[in-house]
Amino acid sequence: xxxxxxxxxxxxxxARVRSFIVGEIIPLEEDPRxxxxxxxxxxxxxxxxxxxxxxxxxxxxxxxxxxxxxxHLARAVVFEEAGYSPLxxxxxxxxxxxxxxxxxLETVATEEQKQHWLKPLAGGEIRSAFLMTEPDGGxxxxxxxxxxxxxxxxxxxxxxxxxxxxxxxxxxxxxxIMARMAEEDGATMFLADADTPGIERVREISTMAxxxxxxxxxxxxENVRVGSDAVLGEVGKGFAYAQVRLVPARLxxxxxxxxxxxxxxxxxAAYARQRWAFGARLVEHQGVGFQLADNEIDLHMxxxxxxxxxxLLDRGERANxxxxxxxxxxxxxxxxxxxxxxxxxGGLGVxxxxxxxxxxxxxxxxxxxxxxSEVHRWAxxxxxxxxxxAVGGARGN
Ligand SMILES: Cc1cc2nc3c(=O)[nH]c(=O)nc-3n(C[C@H](O)[C@H](O)[C@H](O)COP(=O)(O)OP(=O)(O)OC[C@H]3O[C@@H](n4cnc5c(N)ncnc54)[C@H](O)[C@@H]3O)c2cc1C
Numbered sequence: 001x002x003x004x005x006x007x008x009x010x011x012x013x014x015a016r017v018r019s020f021i022v023g024e025i026i027p028l029e030e031d032p033r034x035x036x037x038x039x040x041x042x043x044x045x046x047x048x049x050x051x052x053x054x055x056x057x058x059x060x061x062x063x064x065x066x067x068x069x070x071x072h073l074a075r076a077v078v079f080e081e082a083g084y085s086p087l088x089x090x091x092x093x094x095x096x097x098x099x100x101x102x103x104x105l106e107t108v109a110t111e112e113q114k115q116h117w118l119k120p121l122a123g124g125e126i127r128s129a130f131l132m133t134e135p136d137g138g139x140x141x142x143x144x145x146x147x148x149x150x151x152x153x154x155x156x157x158x159x160x161x162x163x164x165x166x167x168x169x170x171x172x173x174x175x176x177i178m179a180r181m182a183e184e185d186g187a188t189m190f191l192a193d194a195d196t197p198g199i200e201r202v203r204e205i206s207t208m209a210x211x212x213x214x215x216x217x218x219x220x221x222e223n224v225r226v227g228s229d230a231v232l233g234e235v236g237k238g239f240a241y242a243q244v245r246l247v248p249a250r251l252x253x254x255x256x257x258x259x260x261x262x263x264x265x266x267x268x269a270a271y272a273r274q275r276w277a278f279g280a281r282l283v284e285h286q287g288v289g290f291q292l293a294d295n296e297i298d299l300h301m302x303x304x305x306x307x308x309x310x311x312l313l314d315r316g317e318r319a320n321x322x323x324x325x326x327x328x329x330x331x332x333x334x335x336x337x338x339x340x341x342x343x344x345x346g347g348l349g350v351x352x353x354x355x356x357x358x359x360x361x362x363x364x365x366x367x368x369x370x371x372x373s374e375v376h377r378w379a380x381x382x383x384x385x386x387x388x389x390a391v392g393g394a395r396g397n
Pocket of ligand 1: 164365
């Protein structure tokens with residue numbers, strides 16, 4: 001029998017995070033340092049200090065790094081609550097890209113690399129960035145287009161290339177750089193100090209996806225020299241490690257955006273309950289009531305889907321196909337929720353007087369990063385073509 005009840009300690013943690021977000025973080029949303037598309041690094045540290053005091057900083061990290069060592073299922077519950085405020089994931093240090101990078105380092109890094117990078121990262125002392133995507137025809141939806149190269153020079157490696165859309169690229173201390181081996185097979189991930197000579201932040205890219213500390217950077221890599229101690233895992237295994245990072249990371253995006261979509265829905269529902277038009281409250285007009293009902297259906301189904309894949313990951317399954325399905329479903333369902341919430345709010349929805357406008361803008365990009373919907377569908381379709389069984393295991397006839 002499948003038990004859907006939350007263990008008491010997780011239910012208690014959920015309540016604690018909910019009251020932390022509502023009581024301590026939402027009141028700070030109007031702070032001038034949080035307005036606009038940037039969360040200032042100084043403000044991020046201030047928020048981290050509040051979360052640290054509440055015992056809620058980086059709860060996903062292993063206990064030895066000061067976290068709570070949350071299972072994937074526990075993350076699903078906690079990250080949704082954190083996502084209820086755009087500042088929640090920043091404050092609790094469970095936002096992208098740091099959260100995914102911490103997971104990658106926990107899984108692949110050596111003990112020395114963990115002490116050097118993971119310890120200060122999990123403690124909120126530094127931030128990190130993940131450098132995969134490239135402009136001008138390089139790595140994107142198809143990572144095989146990777147053009148950045150790493151060439152051996154004695155015991156060192158010399159990296160050349162260009163990256164863009166690098167979240168948190170400004171102000172991050174650690175760059176995890178993906179590069180193709182110039183004279184050997186495969187790609188390699190390197191842990192580089194962001195101030196290594198040859199690394200140049202060319203520009204800060206203006207996007208509709210706000211709320212990330214350090215924005216989105218374009219970065220030039222010119223003869224960046226790193227030692228063999230910078231290699232993450234083994235040379236040539238970069239693409240495999242990318243999967244180690246991406247499968248859980250795409251699920252945690254679903255979790256955080258679920259909280260944000262729930263917030264947008266709550267704001268719209270409250271408005272529809274008190275706003276009158278044509279002799280009735282908005283919610284009593286079927287056209288509005290049905291939109292809100294559809295929101296609750298999407299939110300509920302997204303939550304169930306997330307919990308299922310989290311449960312698979314906790315059982316040690318790779319869950320590649322299931323995480324693709326959930327990523328597509330959640331990014332589209334959560335977007336629909338934000339879109340309907342904005343519509344129900346009328347003119348108010350397009351103003352910055354409520355959080356819905358920023359949630360709507362930010363959530364749109366989620367259908368593109370961590371694999372565009374079309375690429376996940378394409379991967380699932382290729383899987384269907386390779387087998388005589390439907391993906392869910394049911395016979396197709
Ligand atoms: C807000 C944001 C933050 C990001 N942060 C990071 C980061 O921190 N680090 C990093 O490395 N990258 C980051 N990215 C980059 C992101 O991972 C890429 O944008 C994404 O992988 C898509 O690559 P692309 O933009 O080059 O699109 P392209 O590869 O040019 O694809 C364009 C479109 O073509 C379509 N398409 C592609 N392939 C197929 C197919 N097989 N079948 C059908 N349609 C297809 C899709 O609709 C896709 O959206 C970020 C992007 C955004 C928007």
